[in-house]
Amino acid sequence: MGYVRGVNAHSPDGAPGTPAPGRIVLLTTSHRVAPGLLSWPAWQALHAADRVLCADGAHPQLPYLRDAGMAVDETDPTAEELVDACAGGRTVVVVASGEGEPRLTDGLARLAGSGRVRMPELELLPASYDLPGARLLDLVQVMDRIRVECPWSSQQTHKGLAKYGIEEAYELVEAIEEGNREELREELGDVLLQVVFHARIAEEDPEAPFSVDDVAGGIVAKLIHRHPHVFGEETATTPEEVKAHWLRTKAAEKRRASVTEGIPLGQPGLALATKLASRARTAGLDVPLPEGEGVGYELLAMAAKAEAAGVDPEAALRAAARTYRDAIRAAEGVGEGKGAGES
Secondary structure (H helix, E strand, O other): OOOOOOHHHHOOOOOOOOOOOOEEEEEEOOOOOOOOOOOHHHHHHHHHOOEEEEOOOOOOOHHHHHHOOOOEEEOOOOHHHHHHHOOOOOEEEEEOOOOOOHHHHHHHHHHHHHOOOOOOEEEEEEOOOOOOOOHHHHHHHHHHHHHHHOOOHHHOOHHHHHHHHHHHHHHHHHHHHHOOHHHHHHHHHHHHHHHHHHHHHHOOOOOOOOOHHHHHHHHHHHHHHOOHHHHOOOOOOOHHHHHHHHHHHHHHHHOOOOOOOOOOOOOOHHHHHHHHHHHHHHOOOOOOOOOOOOHHHHHHHHHHHHHHOOOOHHHHHHHHHHHHHHHHHHHHOHHHOOOOOOO
16 A cells, blocks of 8 residues: 655645544554563554554564454655655554664654644554563573673683672672662672573573573562561561561571571671571570680670671671771872872
């Protein structure tokens, strides 16, 4: 079907006998939603349209629209051609590509601003919406491609990436403690990348492969199981009751012989001492601190004291260290606008 061209479509004064200018519907869809899952208003607009156009012959929605009995013209009209196609009160639906058809919308905007064209009614109709977390699908797809095509990423292993996970976790903690919202957002992304990267590598394991969906499914199941006051029949009205639920379900899951099981010994010393003291206190064990000579035993005692008082000694020491760093910089003159080494 060709485009209709005529003076009526381009008559701005709306003189008697001028046909109604018609309607253009720009239909947008999300590539993060399965094709064919369109909103009811979108299906209504498509069924009521005089023509349905799509510039992308490989658009994922086209097979589903044709299965629904719609004739879709694979054409890329200019703004003028699209306005002409609406002459006589016709409705044309444009199924937009992923970029949203900026060339077409810019052309329509120029026509509308020219004052020489009687414009059709214009409507932007989102046909599908991203759910919260939908951009995670983009991350998975990007990681898939990087793993295949990047010479560095394609050679990485779990062991090789381990150090980056530790570094990114520390940078996240620093952003939190400094209250930098922009840094916090970025560092959360870097930590998330580590999770997706490891999950992508795990897919290739010949003996025990798993995917990012398995990782997400596992943590979802764990969260539901450990929150019976949210997803089950139990009740909890205070943070203490919630923690008690968590510890009971965790103990039943792990069936550990000792409360010290599961504590990574490779973590920083203050954090390790604090975790041991916390496990002992929570279990109601009255275990005297070991006696010994040297700064190690003194730090152990201080960590246990801080834990009992509800203080994170690692965070407290980092805060004090930052103050010390500022004092050093001030002594160097850095805080007064001088660079390191300058006099």
